[in-house]
Amino acid sequence: MKNCSFCGNENLNEAKREYIYQQNGKYLQVRDVPCFECEYCKELYFSSSTLKQIENEFSSVHSGNKIIDKKIIVPTENFNEIQL
Numbered sequence: 001m002k003n004c005s006f007c008g009n010e011n012l013n014e015a016k017r018e019y020i021y022q023q024n025g026k027y028l029q030v031r032d033v034p035c036f037e038c039e040y041c042k043e044l045y046f047s048s049s050t051l052k053q054i055e056n057e058f059s060s061v062h063s064g065n066k067i068i069d070k071k072i073i074v075p076t077e078n079f080n081e082i083q084l
């Protein structure tokens with residue numbers, strides 16, 4: 001990783017951030033995922049092996065092979081329900 005592909009900044013710092021994997025209306029939130037963060041625009045860069053691990057974990061969780069007891073409840077709305 002040389003520089004940020006969004007803003008061109010060369011300072012990318014190691015960080016641990018949340019990643020939310022989503023497929024067919026199902027979600028998996030993973031916390032403390034190692035990544036690089038652009039110092040300027042805060043864009044996050046995750047390695048392909050990290051993303052593959054999360055994808056595999058998503059499959060395990062949603063096929064019922066792995067039971068996760070921590071869950072979050074997320075409010076949801078359509079945009080036209082939001083009063084401007």
Ligand SMILES: [Zn+2]
Nearest residue numbers: 004007038041
């Ligand atoms: Zn950037």
